[in-house]
Amino acid sequence: SAVISQKPSRDIxxxxxxxxxxxxxxxxxxMMFWYRQQPGQSLTLIxxxxxxxxxxxxxxxxxxxxxxxxxxxxxxxxxxxxxSPEDSSIYxxxxxxxxxxxxxxxxxxxxxxxxx
Amino acid sequence: xxxxxxPEDQVNVAxxxxxxxxxxxxxxxxxxxxxxxxxxxxxxxxxxxxxxxxNLVKGSYGFEAEFNKSQTSFHLKKPSxxxxxxxLYFCAVRGMDSNYQLIWGAGTKLIIKP
Numbered sequence: 001s002a003v004i005s006q007k008p009s010r011d012i013x014x015x016x017x018x019x020x021x022x023x024x025x026x027x028x029x030x031m032m033f034w035y036r037q038q039p040g041q042s043l044t045l046i047x048x049x050x051x052x053x054x055x056x057x058x059x060x061x062x063x064x065x066x067x068x069x070x071x072x073x074x075x076x077x078x079x080x081x082x083x084s085p086e087d088s089s090i091y092x093x094x095x096x097x098x099x100x101x102x103x104x105x106x107x108x109x110x111x112x113x114x115x116x
Numbered sequence: 117x118x119x120x121x122x123p124e125d126q127v128n129v130a131x132x133x134x135x136x137x138x139x140x141x142x143x144x145x146x147x148x149x150x151x152x153x154x155x156x157x158x159x160x161x162x163x164x165x166x167x168x169x170x171n172l173v174k175g176s177y178g179f180e181a182e183f184n185k186s187q188t189s190f191h192l193k194k195p196s197x198x199x200x201x202x203x204l205y206f207c208a209v210r211g212m213d214s215n216y217q218l219i220w221g222a223g224t225k226l227i228i229k230p
Contacts, residue, residue: 107159
């Protein structure tokens with residue numbers, strides 16, 4: 001199976017600041033995604049991280065608030081900018097399309113963010 | 117529009133009994149169907165998937181799921197539940213023309229009582 005790591009695993013931040021979450025995959029993948037999840041609830045897709053080009057954002061999410069980078073086929077970052085308490089959530093990265101995984105999407109362990 | 121429904125917010129089963137977690141879907145074309153499990157304070161773990169072939173799919177931890185095209189269902193099953201199976205279970209679907217994106221169900225909390 002896949003190995004996807006995320007840093008940090010959790011953080012407590014002050015409102016108005018920004019946090020960058022890193023996602024590292026142990027093999028080259030076709031697609032990487034960023035999700036948000038409230039505890040006990042379903043996943044909401046924030047954006048698709050495209051290698052070498054701008055991310056594709058879902059309705060309700062904008063680049064100024066959630067800038068995403070994907071400089072290569074194994075790494076991506078999500079920044080949560082100008083944070084407010086409403087941004088408190090679990091942020092998950094996922095990846096799909098490696099030679100080993102095929103169509104299966106695998107997930108990192110998540111970053112639990114609390115904004116005070 | 118593509119969608120996934122998990123009609124039960126919570127399922128309670130006694131240890132040793134069979135369990136079923138229900139999932140129905142709506143997607144254009146042939147679906148790719150997935151089940152994931154999320155243990156408390158953990159990320160999502162892949163359990164099994166149906167792409168094509170045999171309608172009964174076997175996955176991790178003794179789970180299996182049956183694809184039923186006429187009923188557009190993909191229910192998750194296990195013959196004998198363990199207390200350690202208690203977790204949040206998500207069904208997801210991908211249409212053949214989507215860019216690997218998954219449509220997610222709301223999740224079902226499975227509680228196995230000793």
